[in-house]
Amino acid sequence: MSAVTDLRAPHPDTEAAATPPGPALLPLPGPLGIRIVAARAVGVTVLVALILTLPFALRFAGPAYAIDFGLIVALAVLSASVVAWIGEITLATLAQMGMGVVLLNFLQNRGVPFAAVVPIVAVLSVPVSLLIGVFALRLRGVYFAIATLAFAALAQKTFFQSYLGAEGGFEKPIARPSFVSSDYRLYYLIMAFLLVVAGTCYLIRRSWIGTRLDALRDSEMAFAVLGHSPGRYKLFTICVAGAIATVAGTYYGILQQVVPANYFNPVLSIAYFAFAVVGGLGSIGGAIAAGLVFGSVPKYFDTISQGHFVGYDQFFAGAVALLTVLTVPGGLAEIGRRTWRRVEGRAR
């Protein structure tokens, strides 16, 4: 049992410690400080403007459905990326999304208002996550990946096939809440949720939990010797990732309303993991960027090319993932960090 996969996603803190001390993170007085302040101000303004106007700005390329779908993919990719915090690969993301669709339908049929659906779904995702998490207590690396894949295959072949059917056959189709009747409105709802999730993930990474997760990823043995429980932290991370994926499934259900079981094919989970690799495993911003690119761009491209290039997305996703692994293992996150350092004039 020689090599066990050991995904070590770079952490900004450890990276910073490894590099020689450069200019401080806080803006310095003088021309460099002014440049950093200006760059950050412009960056934040552009980001806010983009978030507010994205579906309208891209209206020429296609309907808002594409960007809504991209946001949902971003959530799913973020979920896969969160599991990389503990150095593991999950291929059950799509299965957990499917649970979200099924739970949404179940709760809607019982008259639960949408405002309560999302928190309930997040809580109900915990038992499924714990089931997957049990594997993480005993398995690492590729063995854990295989276990999650087997779980995904089981869920798709048994549960989703019988519950959703080949054509998404709910007895009572999913209803879209009136306040998100259009795809444009739905965009703001999903974007708000994504920002909350990204913020929460960022806070977790920056807190003592994040530091301990880094320690766990680097050496489980040393982590246990220090008196911490690896199992507890693993289960926590898998539950966070599971909640994100399951709620992403809920939003997917609202967007599509009719979801066939085939969508939750485990192979697509492999593709989502590849997106997380392109984004930079463990990175929050990278995962969101990769999800948006791989989720939205093919849809817009289909509209622009009038359906002439349908199906090219998988080919390009594979090619980009392979190139990323070869050239920039840190993915989009690493490219982003490098570029931003240049913009701020801190590049060496």
Next chain:
Amino acid sequence: MEKLLQTLIIGVIAGAFYSLIALGMVLVYRTTGVLNIAHGGIGVLCGFVAWDLITLRHWPYYPGVAAGIVVAVILGLIFERIVIRRLAGRPDLQTVSTLALFILAQGFVFIIPWWGNTWGQVFPSPLLGHKVRIPGADYSVTYDQIALLVVTVAVFLGLNYLLRRTRLGMAMRAVSDDGTAARIMGVNPRLVSPVVWGLAFGLSGLTTMLLAPILFLDNQSLTGLTLKALTVSFIGGLVSLPLTVMGALLLGGLEALTQVYSPGAKGLSDAWPFILLMVVLAARFVRQRSAFEDKAVVRA
């Protein structure tokens, strides 16, 4: 009795499907420490190449199949040269790269318009239509299925012999166990690695050529088998060839039993890989615990 024999035959054939796929993955993991997720994807791609040559370009069967396998071997060598060698010493990234290759291969099959990959293609075979009736089972086995069984046994024995008895096989295992020590002992990993990847990709091509006439040639069914084979290889710890074959036969047998004796149990047949996984996991857990308790007793 007749029904039981029938079940046994179906189970053995299904087990041979899984064995052949899983053996290729075990070969790579045992000799490189990399989980080759691209195994099924490359097989499907090369299957389509062979199908294209035989059906659309009217090549004779055997040269067409040989060309498909050669394409697989060449892809293996290219992948080793461009990707695996560049990521040397990082089995984590190498595994992720096979995952990316899987998506790329699947996508490539999808974008060739005349391959019509959204539905299953009938793969030609000179053995098509020939059957052997099994006495006492009211069941016929096709020549293609017999060929699959024979090749599976041959591959199993061949790989066992290669890894245990030949200098090349020992060099492969040495490089996997301790690359530095292997280099000191005169083994050149740069010569061993292409052999492993060429052989593994060639094996995936061969697997598809044998499976496609029995099933259909399409992305979904063959990928589904690969996912099950992954679970089977887990039973053998991704390193043991005999345990992998036993696991494959067990899975095939359980699936056949469910299909024949309880056809109403919808989904149970597909649940077996997961159930087996849980059982193996529990067995390992118990074994590890008892080993730990033994040590504790000795220390006391």
